[in-house]
Amino acid sequence: MAPKVFLTGATGYIGGDGLYAISNAHPDWELSALVRSKEKAANLKAKYPEIRVVFGDLDSSDIIEEEVKNADIVFHFADCDHVAAAKAISKGAQHHTPERPLWLIHTSGTGILTVEDQRARTYGIERPKEYNDWEGVAELIDLPEDAFHRNVDEIIIGIGRRDPFSTRCAIVCPPTIYGPGRGACNTKSIQAYLLSAAVIKRGKGFLVGKGENVWHQVHVQDLSNVYLALGEAAAEGGGKATWNEEGYYFAENGSFRKVAEEAYAQKLISSPAVDSLDDKQTTEILSAGLYAWGSNSRGHSLRARKLFGWEPKQPKLIDLIPEIVSLEAKGLGL
Helix, strand or coil: CCCEEEEECCCCHHHHHHHHHHHHHCCCCEEEEEECCHHHHHHHHHHCCCCEEEECCCCCHHHHHHHHHHCCEEEECCCCCCHHHHHHHHHHHCCCECCECEEEEEECCHHHHHHHHHHHCCCCCCCCCCEECCCCHHHHHCCCCCCCCHHHHHHHHHHHHHCCCCEEEEEEECCEEECCCCCCCCCCCCHHHHHHHHHHHHCCEEEECCCCCCEEEEEHHHHHHHHHHHHHHHHCCCCCCCCHHHCEEECCCCECCCCHHHHHHCCCCCCCCEEEECHHHHHHHCCCHHHHHHCCECEECCHHHHHHCCCCCCCCHHHHHHHHHHHHHHHCCC
């Protein structure tokens, strides 16, 4: 019997590409998606005519609870910091039983790993601390409560702890995401794209402080394959996946650097040289610039590789920098 699958964030960047992968691999699955506007619903239905649209937003707690109650698998692709939505999902999960469990696949983000920089207010330095989701999974399940995204992660982890036989949870935690999405609405990421636009606008490249910090990265289409593998495992009653206390999955394809060189090569700026910006200068360019461009987020994806044989197949971010810089230049009318 085809599983009933409920998705949030299906018109977003991550969720849109995830929906594309899921629906193409399993056209028989009964899909429903939370959508907040008629315009986005029309775009979604045009691409996926069989999908059932559920009108509401992340504050529509009663609607979310009811959909989670009736679903077999839930993909929570939407805002990973939205507490009310997580609580509504938790309430919906309480309707499930060991005979009819809920398989919950939640999206977090490796901003959660920036807690040391966040606490010390240090940016642009390299921190040696590296995390992994295999032998280091216990540490990830119990990260400090003041880490980004941690308050919602705790709600999701708590659902599985409350009744591990009725709800099986997995948290997917991606780093910087890039590449063209295949969704019906938003097909573009943020972090590397905003950096490219900022370099072009100011006419010169820049680093935050010393620029020695490291973030990992993953192509959105490779990321979707992690969600797909977890969904397929859920449909099999758990499959090869691990859940709850061991249900934490990074998805990464190494680290990245470089933008100014490419902007110079495309004659968008006059020099490949870069400035070192302090906290105030960085924040003037982007309010979240210290976090986005100056912190460290190093999380190695071992679990998906070991359990599913997942391997990134799309180009690395550094290989797409020319395309990203060109796209942002066109967006700026250059």
